[in-house]
Amino acid sequence: MTAARVGIGGPVGSGKTALIEAILPRLAESGIDTAVITNDLVTDEDAERLRRGGRLPPDRVRAVQAGACPHTVIREDPTLNMAAADRLEADFPGLDLILIESGGDNLASTFSPDLVDFWMFVIDVAGGDDIPRKKGPGILQANLLVINKADLAPHVGVDFPRMLAEATAVRGGGTVLPTVCRKGTGIAGVVEHLRREVLFK
Amino acid sequence: MTPLYDPPATLAAIRAMQLADSGFPSGVFAFSWGLESALADGQVCKRTLADWIAAELRTRWYRFDRMALAGGHRLTGAMLTDWFHTVDTLMPAEAPRRDSTHAGDALFASACALRIELDPGAKAAQAQGIGHFSVTHGVFLRACGLDLPNALATSALSMARGAFSAAVRLGVAGAISTQADLLALAPLIAELATEPDPAALPASGMPLSDVALMRPRSGRLFIN
Numbered sequence: 001m002t003a004a005r006v007g008i009g010g011p012v013g014s015g016k017t018a019l020i021e022a023i024l025p026r027l028a029e030s031g032i033d034t035a036v037i038t039n040d041l042v043t044d045e046d047a048e049r050l051r052r053g054g055r056l057p058p059d060r061v062r063a064v065q066a067g068a069c070p071h072t073v074i075r076e077d078p079t080l081n082m083a084a085a086d087r088l089e090a091d092f093p094g095l096d097l098i099l100i101e102s103g104g105d106n107l108a109s110t111f112s113p114d115l116v117d118f119w120m121f122v123i124d125v126a127g128g129d130d131i132p133r134k135k136g137p138g139i140l141q142a143n144l145l146v147i148n149k150a151d152l153a154p155h156v157g158v159d160f161p162r163m164l165a166e167a168t169a170v171r172g173g174g175t176v177l178p179t180v181c182r183k184g185t186g187i188a189g190v191v192e193h194l195r196r197e198v199l200f201k
Numbered sequence: 202m203t204p205l206y207d208p209p210a211t212l213a214a215i216r217a218m219q220l221a222d223s224g225f226p227s228g229v230f231a232f233s234w235g236l237e238s239a240l241a242d243g244q245v246c247k248r249t250l251a252d253w254i255a256a257e258l259r260t261r262w263y264r265f266d267r268m269a270l271a272g273g274h275r276l277t278g279a280m281l282t283d284w285f286h287t288v289d290t291l292m293p294a295e296a297p298r299r300d301s302t303h304a305g306d307a308l309f310a311s312a313c314a315l316r317i318e319l320d321p322g323a324k325a326a327q328a329q330g331i332g333h334f335s336v337t338h339g340v341f342l343r344a345c346g347l348d349l350p351n352a353l354a355t356s357a358l359s360m361a362r363g364a365f366s367a368a369v370r371l372g373v374a375g376a377i378s379t380q381a382d383l384l385a386l387a388p389l390i391a392e393l394a395t396e397p398d399p400a401a402l403p404a405s406g407m408p409l410s411d412v413a414l415m416r417p418r419s420g421r422l423f424i425n
Contacts, residue, residue: 067231068370068422077226082314083306114314 003095007111007119012104015148018181024055035060070103078115107136120144132167228307233367233423235414251382265405273339281322304334353394
């Protein structure tokens, strides 16, 4: 195994797939050879969306079904994802990075260190500015917290600077990056963070 | 002085309990082997769930998985690879064949992560895309130190527990009531977990679950 394995978790609709769609072109521009594994709860919806998006060849996007348990397949029993990642590395020698997207879950979801080298947790402002204060393991333990849909803050009554400050505080200063994945805002910072902390290139 | 317990037997029992435990990572939690479709189609319900699982044990597991696993446990090297080919040949329907190798891949990944060295004959089979779960399970359990009787009991219990667990996650049965059902099935599991004749070939056939296993469904929670 040579490719770095990076998990992307977070609640349903927070923007996990949108984040992947946004970072893939920048990773490609940087010469980082990437593949993706999605963990859809019921269908191959996310995998199909990424394949249709054309940002990666379709066979570099693999779907793993989660057996009704999105957290089990990334934490208690990550073997299906490990097998999928092993298969990707066998099929594409020289891969630099495998992104593993969790199915939408709750604030308690975390990635097994047996599965990933690094993981980020994606929340969004529309979910409420009290999410960081709830201190779920996803918020606290992720290597990187991404707060997406920052542009929606004024429309959903969220004081975004305060939300950002509270998120940073509950994480003990751990990195928190704001994004608007649909518009590409903040994406360069996420990619730069991955290159510096995970890929070392 | 006679010891109060038999250390090797106790160790084997502890290993078997660990390997049959739902917490043991092997990927099987994501497979329902037709139960999800059968429940959705009304072929089985909460009242008949235990009967369905007993029938699966008596047919699919006893006639096919038990044989496949025993071969995986007994054989090594090229003969083991040949056994994988034999089992592959005996699975003519593509969907269960694909799902079996998919589940087998997860068990290989588990072995790799646990640094449990599997027989080269099994690795060769996986590289050829025929690393079927039941055979791999036999190889894996032998590598973990289980003898064949304990390996068979572990497999049968895991199959029944996995089916009940799927039913719980599908909201059809309760986690407590299924434990009562599993306790009631224990004598059947013990009765069925017998060593097969080495010359016997796997053969299955349970039309309802075979059809359910192959039926495509939209909105599926499990792999099959």
